[in-house]
Amino acid sequence: AQSVTQLGSHVSVSEGALVLLRCNYSSSVPPYLFWYVQYPNQGLQLLLKYTTGATLVKGINGFEAEFKKSETSFHLTKPSAHMSDAAEYFCAVSDGTGGFKTIFGAGTRLFVKA
């Protein structure tokens, strides 16, 4: 069975600092991996995804994530945080069946201090 663990329900960084949000997964098949972002009072939107190929994936707003199979991780990073990055971030894993078996992590809320 698939599962996703996001380490840290809350992360706080200063503006301009590195953002690192951690995600570990388990999957019995080669996984599709996703990061979604949810801004206040909105639905989720795709930030980036890994399907096949290059393990370093670049997304919107300067975010990127690296798929590390040996560590079963898909951590999200951004070199320099901006106030507008304050949101909740969800890591997700899918077995590729069109979304039905997409499992979401519990979410990490990112706070950005001025």
Add this chain to the structure above:
Amino acid sequence: DVKVTQSSRYLVKRTGEKVFLECVQDMDHENMFWYRQDPGLGLRLIYFSYDVKMKEKGDIPEGYSVSREKKERFSLILESASTNQTSMYLCASSIRGQGVSGNTIYFGEGSWLTVV
């Protein structure tokens, strides 16, 4: 752009009422979903539909039912609302099947339901 529209953003209902949450998507997606979002629990799948009139139970279907009479519309029904169903409900859609674009899920803005 894909657009998933949830008809009601904020609802307050009384215990025992029948509640309808409506969702429409405009991208001809085969799959549609209803999720429930609660703090610390992430998103939990209530029901999934892969075609008109077809539905599959998700992780937490108890107390809910769904209807999909048209491809673009997926309704969530709470037959008799209870206070423990107070939550944020998210509708979503996706293309069926595998592939680079086949797995991205597109979400609506959510419906906040309070049952008093």
